[in-house]
Amino acid sequence: GENVEQHPSTLSVQEGDSAVIKCTYSDSASNYFPWYKQELGKGPQLIIDIRSNVGEKKDQRIAVTLNKTAKHFSLHITETQPEDSAVYFCAANRGSYQLTFGKGTKLSVIP
């Protein structure tokens, strides 16, 4: 089955700096890779996603890159703000709409 590894588990950055979170997946059949942001006590919120026919996708300060050959994808947040502080999860699909999630990265943006 699909296995998704996510690094780092915690990340602290100064406000205004960039943050990068990386994930690897094992199933070469996976073709959909979403990223979710989860604030304390709330459900995950989809922030960006990418399909395997695209190498990069950007939405304002957030971008995702995908290397299908190496089976890894990354989330890039530029000009970080305190409200970006949260836990971020990557995921990869494994058929029938099911997703396998990484273990999460707790991002802290220090003002």
Add this chain to the structure above:
Amino acid sequence: GAVVSQHPSRVICKSGTSVKIECRSLDFQATTMFWYRQFPKKSLMLMATSNEGSKATYEQGVEKDKFLINHASLTLSTLTVTSAHPEDSSFYICSAAPTSASTDTQYFGPGTRLTVL
């Protein structure tokens, strides 16, 4: 758009009782909904996949007789935790996959905090 609600947001019950959690897609139809469980500071663990009009598919190790799932309409799925025990205390989150979506996109509800005394 793509709003998913859950009710209740928080519930406390006595050991041995049953608790029902509702998951609704408010502005889209969802043929498929998912139920997850999340322990503190941990990732989301898929419990079951719920398809409208058919039986749910449970992940390995999840007791289907304990976690009853009903997906009666394209906008509503329910999870009933039967004969709840303290070890069932957790954060339960549902998600819904829009029927019209061309991707495997899932939108999550806000979660339900269950505490079993």
